Amino acid sequence: MSSSVKPGSSGPLKPNDLEAHFMPFTAQRQFKRKPRMLTSAKGMYYSSDDGRQIMDASAGMWCVNAGHAHPKIVAAIQKQAAELDYAPNFSFGHPVSFKAASLLCAEMPSDIDHVFFSNSGSEAVDTAIKIAIAYQRARGRGTKTRIIGRERGYHGVNIAGISVGGLGYNRQVFSGALMQGVDHIHHTYNLSEQAFSRLQPEWGAHLADDLERRILLHDAENIAAVIIEPVPGSTGVLPPPKGYLEKISAICTKYDILLIFDEVITAWGRLGRATAAEYFNVMPDIITSAKGINNATVPLGATFIRRSIYDAFMRGGEYGIEFMHGYTYSGHPLACAAALATLEVYKEEKLFERAANLEKKWSEALHSLKDAPHVVDIRTIGLMGAVEFAPGSRNPPQEMSRAMEVFDKMFFEQDCVLRFTGNVIAMSPPLIISESQIDEIVAKLRKALATVK
Numbered sequence: 001m002s003s004s005v006k007p008g009s010s011g012p013l014k015p016n017d018l019e020a021h022f023m024p025f026t027a028q029r030q031f032k033r034k035p036r037m038l039t040s041a042k043g044m045y046y047s048s049d050d051g052r053q054i055m056d057a058s059a060g061m062w063c064v065n066a067g068h069a070h071p072k073i074v075a076a077i078q079k080q081a082a083e084l085d086y087a088p089n090f091s092f093g094h095p096v097s098f099k100a101a102s103l104l105c106a107e108m109p110s111d112i113d114h115v116f117f118s119n120s121g122s123e124a125v126d127t128a129i130k131i132a133i134a135y136q137r138a139r140g141r142g143t144k145t146r147i148i149g150r151e152r153g154y155h156g157v158n159i160a161g162i163s164v165g166g167l168g169y170n171r172q173v174f175s176g177a178l179m180q181g182v183d184h185i186h187h188t189y190n191l192s193e194q195a196f197s198r199l200q201p202e203w204g205a206h207l208a209d210d211l212e213r214r215i216l217l218h219d220a221e222n223i224a225a226v227i228i229e230p231v232p233g234s235t236g237v238l239p240p241p242k243g244y245l246e247k248i249s250a251i252c253t254k255y256d257i258l259l260i261f262d263e264v265i266t267a268w269g270r271l272g273r274a275t276a277a278e279y280f281n282v283m284p285d286i287i288t289s290a291k292g293i294n295n296a297t298v299p300l301g302a303t304f305i306r307r308s309i310y311d312a313f314m315r316g317g318e319y320g321i322e323f324m325h326g327y328t329y330s331g332h333p334l335a336c337a338a339a340l341a342t343l344e345v346y347k348e349e350k351l352f353e354r355a356a357n358l359e360k361k362w363s364e365a366l367h368s369l370k371d372a373p374h375v376v377d378i379r380t381i382g383l384m385g386a387v388e389f390a391p392g393s394r395n396p397p398q399e400m401s402r403a404m405e406v407f408d409k410m411f412f413e414q415d416c417v418l419r420f421t422g423n424v425i426a427m428s429p430p431l432i433i434s435e436s437q438i439d440e441i442v443a444k445l446r447k448a449l450a451t452v453k
């Protein structure tokens with residue numbers, strides 16, 4: 001161990017105390033010079049270390065759907081920690097994970113009625129990909145191993161996730177280490193055809209035909225699954241063109257290929273339903289989930305599968321492990337207790353219905369920014385929203401992008417947290433948001449935009 005004196009802290013954190021933490025997805029040299037520090041949270045608001053109340057317009061990172069520090073969820077986690085802090089899930093069980101599995105599966109559409117637990121969206125995705133490949137083999141179709149993703153897809157950061165993901169800047173450093181046998185279909189966004197569409201754009205269903213082309217290129221006998229987000233979120237909220245998801249689903253069925261919906265963002269009320277599958281009435285075979293599943297209180301990922309997929313694994317001798325996969329924290333008691341409490345809150349407070357009722361108000365409020373400076377597109381669906389800016393002459397990473405400047409101004413000058421990606425700012429408020437708070441976010445954005453060059 002090094003004997004050098006390390007920075008420590010007692011009292012408020014200062015820039016010198018921030019060095020040791022290698023931060024995720026952050027321009028950290030810039031951050032450490034001018035930190036954005038959140039110290040507590042309740043309902044729709046954070047408190048910052050300089051004593052401000054800050055509106056959370058992004059539900060953390062698309063995840064705190066029931067609002068921060070909900071007393072019922074907090075109490076459930078505290079009780080569970082005192083009762084059973086941890087128990088292994090390999091060859092042991094505890095009642096909380098089984099109860100959570102049953103009640104969460106009950107919210108899934110169609111015959112999706114089994115779930116595999118992990119700890120994050122990234123792990124839920126890697127688990128889905130492994131299940132898809134292993135399922136094909138279990139049913140005697142062992143050549144079906146390829147996975148088709150989509151450009152502008154975000155499926156987390158593990159190797160399988162970035163391989164099927166469609167973001168160059170997440171993949172390029174790792175190109176030599178990516179998973180083999182992956183291809184991508186065209187993304188669905190086209191600014192000139194779709195700008196300022198309300199909810200789902202009219203233009204673009206034909207882009208699903210790209211999937212059929214990829215399948216014919218590789219041969220369906222070699223393809224296990226297609227993975228897409230029903231609404232890509234992290235890459236800028238891209239609602240699917242009308243009819244697109246239906247076509248994707250029909251093509252998968254035609255060629256006997258599994259369809260995976262990555263619903264890490266879109267599940268648990270974000271679109272006013274338990275799942276986007278239900279919202280769009282398009283049924284996948286596998287749904288990945290995390291985030292809002294337990295209000296993001298304790299890490300939890302979940303991969304939901306159809307009964308027929310589960311059944312395909314339940315063969316061979318009874319003493320054989322059917323699926324060689326799992327995490328030390330799969331089905332962690334605290335995470336599952338939090339999920340059970342969160343589900344109760346969603347039901348008792350009718351939060352999915354609330355989100356569905358707010359969809360129109362949210363859309364109209366954000367679209368009122370159409371005339372604001374630099375705005376080239378506005379997209380919303382459910383309680384997801386994005387505002388896209390003309391890039392201007394900025395030159396990231398040497399300079400802040402316009403979206404990053406808006407993000408920065410919203411935090412420091414307008415007391416509001418949102419997200420940015422490229423030249424887009426994205427929002428996804430907690431489902432408890434009121435109509436007047438929606439207007440407040442829009443008013444803050446208008447003020448911030450007025451001062452952006």
Ligand SMILES: Cc1ncc(COP(=O)(O)O)c(C=O)c1O
Nearest residue numbers: 120121122154155156262264265
């Ligand atoms: C669609 C989707 N999949 C996977 C992930 C990865 O989740 P996590 O950050 O919990 O690993 C995310 C995160 O935003 C996501 O939006």
